[in-house]
Amino acid sequence: MARHGFSKRSFLIGSAASVAAVSLPEFARAAPRALTAVLESEVVILDPHATTAAITRTFAYHVFDTLFAMDTAGTIRPQMVDRFETAPDGLAWTFTLRDGLTWHDGAPVKASDCVASLKRWAKGDALGKMLLAAVTAIEARDERSFAITLREPFPLMLDVLGKPNAPIPAMMPERIIPAGEERIKEIVGSGPFRFKADAWRAGDRMVLERFAQYRPRAEKPDFLAGGKVVNVDEVVLKTMPDDATAATALVAGEIDYMQYLPFDWLEKLEKAQGLKVMALTGLDMFQGNFRLNHATGPFADKAVREILWKLVDQTEMLEAIGIPDRYVIKNCPSFFMCDAPFSSADGAAGAKLAIAEASAALKKTAYKGEPVVFLTVAGSISQTAGAVLASNMRKAGFTVDEQVMDWGTVLARRAKKDGWSVFPVYANGIDMMSPLTHFYIGNNCVNYAGWSCDAVISGKLAAYAKAPDPATRKRIAAEIQVEAYKDTPSVMWGQFSRPAGYRLRLKDIVQSSFPIFWQLTLDA
Incomplete structure (x- = not known):
């Protein structure tokens, strides 16, 4: 990455207006310009x-x-x-x-x-x-x-x-x-918004108000960098029980922004008046993974883990979820995201759906029919991906025990080294873009759920951290990926976008999978 130091440039925000507002009687103050979002x-x-x-x-x-x-x-x-x-x-x-x-x-x-x-x-x-x-x-x-x-x-x-x-x-x-x-x-920070503790209602809403004393940088805003100029008085983070309720509220104008639109609503929302669907690409997309338990159970055996590469077809899984083609990168072989700095197909030659080959390979391992405990989150898109893999595993000769629960229970279960074998999950591309940040590679040989530990990967991660330039890092990242295909810390089930949606009264909103509420302005 290129890096640049900046000389100091002050950007002073006049405070006279805010001082005057404080002195006004309550009835004379204007209502706050508020944005309501469902994250x-x-x-x-x-x-x-x-x-x-x-x-x-x-x-x-x-x-x-x-x-x-x-x-x-x-x-x-x-x-x-x-x-x-x-x-x-x-x-x-x-x-x-x-x-x-x-x-x-x-x-x-x-x-x-x-x-x-x-x-x-x-x-x-x-x-x-x-x-x-x-x-x-x-x-x-x-x-x-x-x-x-x-x-x-x-x-x-x-x-x-x-x-x-x-x-x-x-x-x-x-x-x-x-x-x-x-x-x-x-909760005391120095960011562009201040947390209003007295307005927090657990299970209902949280309010962030503009911090009048915040001094933005003089540069233009650029993703998470630059000048974070806030043009709204408050951001209300509203909690809603399900995606359909939130999407209905978005169409009705009761909320201004929804972070994750339900895929079965996309066609309707793309045609709705007064709405914009935010289509995102590259590192603003998500990567789905099946995280495997290397500590105990069938996947403690490397030979058994490797077979899963022949039981996953990303196109099949994303179609089963119902994600439109325009929001998908088909069959991405890269651990570090496609359309990204460390994109690579190295090591991926054998990662193709071949159930008969998988079945033959499984018979040559020490696997004797032990249950594969498959944890999935009820109602999630990852549950659908998990169901497709479970079906393919059964065809190949695995005994699969699918257990459906909420995400909190998955988190509690996965913290233990026994009692589970695999769970499906997806993560933001920014988190999966490099060997050091990828959840299932960067956490190699540490106390992290799944407990994958490969000595070759450890050595190459150390070399990556000491690499003097981006070209060297890219080469080492490809070498790490080759080893990851052998060790199988996880198996990717697809790269896709989760579009956000917002009312057209929001202007100049940052196009990002990270919800960002500075820079934008509100029409009346």
């Missing part, structure tokens, strides 16, 4: 360091801010940082914060806050741990600058500090950071 789920965990949940990441990018951020091209750009310097030997980095940054409680953002935030975040993040392994010290120099000193060069420094993968390296005041492992109890 993928309710925001339950508010601590941005505490979970890999995408919904918490969405919340965090609005309420908190980061030192660096990714733009549309994948470039990591300064966000809270004004400028940074690197020593010629690559062992010392110095970062200076932008002037005038303020926490939502009115206190100034200090370098010591950022040091404390980085240390807390890094302890629980795979890439953060990799950074800590190379670090000798992270310390504040003065109120606006801090330094990171390394024992060995760490070429991925900016990629890690600006990574968009949850848990994101969000900055927070040092005073709210707990001494132990518990979650933060106050």
Whole structure:
């Protein structure tokens, strides 16, 4: 990735209007310009360091801010940082914060806050741990600058500090950071929106209000980077019981934005007046995977795992789900997404539906008919993908025990090393785009559900992290993929878009699978 340091450029927001509004009597104030959105789920965990949940990441990018951020091209750009310097030997980095940054409680953002935030975040993040392994010290120099000193060069420094993968390296005041492992109890960030704790109604709604003291960068907004100028007073995150209810509300104008449109509603929504369906491509698409349990059960045997590559046809699965062709990349062989920087077909030659071959191969393994415990989420698109695979597995000679439950139960079940064999899931392309961020490759040989551990992949991940340039990383990523096809940490079931929908009164909305509510404006 190209990287650029930026000189400081102030972007002052006049405060006279907000001061005048405070002095007006209640009856004279204008109603807030509010946007109502239905996201993928309710925001339950508010601590941005505490979970890999995408919904918490969405919340965090609005309420908190980061030192660096990714733009549309994948470039990591300064966000809270004004400028940074690197020593010629690559062992010392110095970062200076932008002037005038303020926490939502009115206190100034200090370098010591950022040091404390980085240390807390890094302890629980795979890439953060990799950074800590190379670090000798992270310390504040003065109120606006801090330094990171390394024992060995760490070429991925900016990629890690600006990574968009949850848990994101969000900055927070040092005073709210707990001494132990518990979650933060106050939600205080420095982002463009402020969380209104007194307006939060669990199971119903959450309100984010514009933070008047936020100072955007002077650059144009570009995905997660640039100037986050907020043109609405409030964003109301509404919880609705099901997709059909939310889609009906969108058509009726009761909500303005819906993150995931139901596929069986797409044709109707594309023709509805006053609506726009957001079609997304590339890294804004999703990758479906079957995650396998390497610790216990039939898939502890590598030879048995490999057979699944002959039982998956992505076109068959996506058609069964009902995803229109225009929202699909057919038969994508790349672990790291197609139409993406590390796209590759290396290692994929044997990944073709061939049930008879799979059956013959299975008979040569040590598999003796043990049940494959297949966890699926009721009513989800991944349940449909799982049903197709389960059917093909039975044809090949597997004994399959499909168990349907809610996602929370899947999370609890998968945390144990026994009692399950496989579950289907899908993840955002931004999370699956590189070896270090891909859930099932980047978490190789760590305590992560599925417990895949391949020594070759471990060595190549270390080499990838030390690679000096993008071309070398791309080569190593292809080598990792070849090994992943052999070890089978997961099996892809397709790359597809989950279109968002919004009312046409929303103007200049960021076209992204990440819900982004800065930049846009509202018509009356």
